[in-house]
Amino acid sequence: MLRLTEFKLEFPEGIQVKPEMGSVFHGALMGKIAPEAAERFHEMNLRPYSQAVFWNREESTACWRIGTLDEYAYEQLIGPLEGCRELFLKQKGYAVQLQQGCLLRENSPEVLSQEMIQRTESPSGARWQCHSVMSFKQKGRYVILPDARLLYQNLLQRWNTFYPEIQLEADDLSEQLADHCRLNRYDLHSQVFSVEGSRIYGCMGTMEYQFFGFDMLKRIQGLLCSFAEFAGVGIKTAMGMGSVDIKLL
Structure with missing residues (x-):
């Protein structure tokens, strides 16, 4: 089951919320769960x-989103946070107040796939909002702009790894998807994400893609975009990078 859970946060006065805090929250989260689960992850x-x-910005509040791709991850990560009203950030030396977690979205990969196939019309595109720094890696180097091929390669790898019974397979599928996807407009800026002593360059902002070509290709693009909200996109999504909201058009 795919689930997206959100916690509203209250930081101590004077603390500015930054996306790179995701790595600090990841460390605190690993300290809350069972040691064997942390080791397994x-x-x-x-x-x-x-x-x-x-x-x-719309709600003027800090948010912590956790997307889980299977039952084990949900039970091990969200379970220990139920009833938790304070999370101590050891690296920062202060505690953050948590509101009760809210389940934003929930679906199974089977239903998500079926819904996309049964849509009256295939999606014509997608509007992306990047909440945290998104970056990719190719041939050992960071790619800070959202190249469609890298984007689809990343999402296909995640989908096929966790849902082998619903494999998205075809010769050069990521190439086909990228060739039938056009970036129409964007409002992006470069951003640095600091994690484990390293500085990773990426981008944040909004972008809009247009889908074209075969009907089934557009439906697969829509499926992967819906999946991206749970899985994140790009590198180090478990550490706080690549969080997105996507609206299909």
Whole structure:
């Protein structure tokens, strides 16, 4: 089951909320869960969750979002936070107040796939809002702009890893998807994300893509965009990067 859970946060007076705080919250979260679960997650190449901290301008509040891709991740990560009203950030030396978690979205990969197939019309595009720094890595170097091929490669890898029974397979599928996706407009800026002593360059902001070509290609693009809200996009999504909201057009 795919779930997106959000906690409203209250920081001590004078503290400015920054997306890179996601890495600090990840450390605090690992300290809350069972040690064997933390070890299991640490050993995974792709983790079945994403999380990020950001400032919601519309609601004028700090938010902590955790996306879980299976039952195990939800039980191990969200369970220990139920009833938790304060999270101590050891790296910062202060505590943050948490409101009761709110389940923003929930769906199964099977239903999500079926809903996209059964849509009366295939989506014509998608509008993206990046809540935390998004970046990719190719040939050992960071790619700070949202290249469509890297974007789809990343999402396809996550989907096929966690849902092998609903594989999205075809020759050069990520190439086909990228070739039938056009960036129409964007409002992005470069941003640095500091994690574990490293500075990672990426981007934040909004962008809008247009889908074209075969009907099924557009439906797969819509499916992956819906999935991205739970999984995050790009590198280090478990550490606070790549959190997105996406509206299909």
